[in-house]
Amino acid sequence: MPAIDYYFDILLDKGGSDLHLSVGHPPTIRLKGELVAVDEGPLDEIKIKHLMDELLDPDQNEYFHAYRDLDFAYGYEDKARFRANYLYKTTGPGAVFRTIPSDILTVQQLGLPRAVIELAERTAGLVLVTGPTGSGKSTTLAAMLDHINRTREAHILTIEDPVEFVHRPRKCQISHREVGVHTPSFADAIRSAGRENADVILVGELRGRETMKMALQLASFGILIFATVHTNSAPATIDRFVNAFPASQQPQIRGMLADSLAGIVAQQLLRKADGSGRVAAQEILIGTTGVASAIREGKTTMLQSLIQSGGGQGMQSIDAVLSGLVLQGVVTPQDALEKAADKDSFARIPKVAAALKAG
DSSP, rough: TTTHHHHHHHHHHTSSSEEEEEEEEEEEEEEEEEEESSSOOOOOOHHHHHHHHHTTOOOHHHHHHSSSEEEEEEEETTTTTEEEEEEEEEEEEEEEEEEEESSOOOHHHTTHHHHHHHHHHHHSSEEEESSSSTHHHHHHHHHHHHHHHHSSEEEEEESSSSSSOOOOOSEEEEEEEEEEBSSHOOOHHHHHTTTTTTEEESSSSSOHHHHHHHHHHHTTTTOOEEEEEEOHHHHHHHHHHHTSSSSTTHHHHHHHHHHHHEEEEEEEEOOTTTSSSSEEEEEEEEEOHHHHHHHHHOOOOHHHHHTTGGGGGBBBBBHHHHHHHHHHSOOOHHHHOOOOOOOEEHHHSHHHHHHHOOO
């Protein structure tokens, strides 16, 4: 048994999300959003190399020490899987492990809004789940795929680096492909995905204009595409997508995006006010006719007002969700203000302003 499994047991027993190994620091876990040391003594380079190298096969070991960076997934018996990032820094080698639960939470267990579930029930189009690192994008996407797996017959193809959640077939046939193991790159995998008779495709991350354009093309072919982008809001996601291309190609991309976009879920993760864990807040943009026109005409500044007026279609702004969580006492006003899109306006909401003043 690898020695590092001792720390994985601590992480799982305490319900933490991440394990950090760094020279000169004790092993540390992220627990309810806070970093907590789980051993008193700091780790030295020899100990860290031993802990890290035990998990690598010869090819991975050679790659890591040659390129100083490595991503892979590690399965710890039937207890959990971990997404691992190995890196070198000024103090020496280090690693971060993100917990991937063995049991995939359902859309009901996560309490996902009905509009998000309806996006999973589409049969075609592009669905983007966005947010900063550690905001729970993978967990939300896994629940959406699980909903498809439970409710209809389809072929689900995932393209990831590394494969995170492993779905067991229920009603669906499921194919997991890992970049670097089963395919040379995201672009190669997406390029061949259209020939693999998939109804639903998850692209772990859209990296670069080539993968973005191919994802749009597949969505236009009548395939439901899920993907992640590292942006903090729905309007910013549209801008990031379009601005990845040269100016000469942007009108074409805006047109393809307007035609193919089913919706965007921009997610933030906040600590609960009672310290019992964390809660997700989602901004939701649905690809309505009005949204498609704004994208096609390059008027992304209109998207925020379309979200605010689109409650009937299931849209919701992040600030409206955050203010609701504050009024319900789920999160503190200070934490909500930190995540708000329009901080000045958010701070002036009467009950939020009163809570901030009282706090």
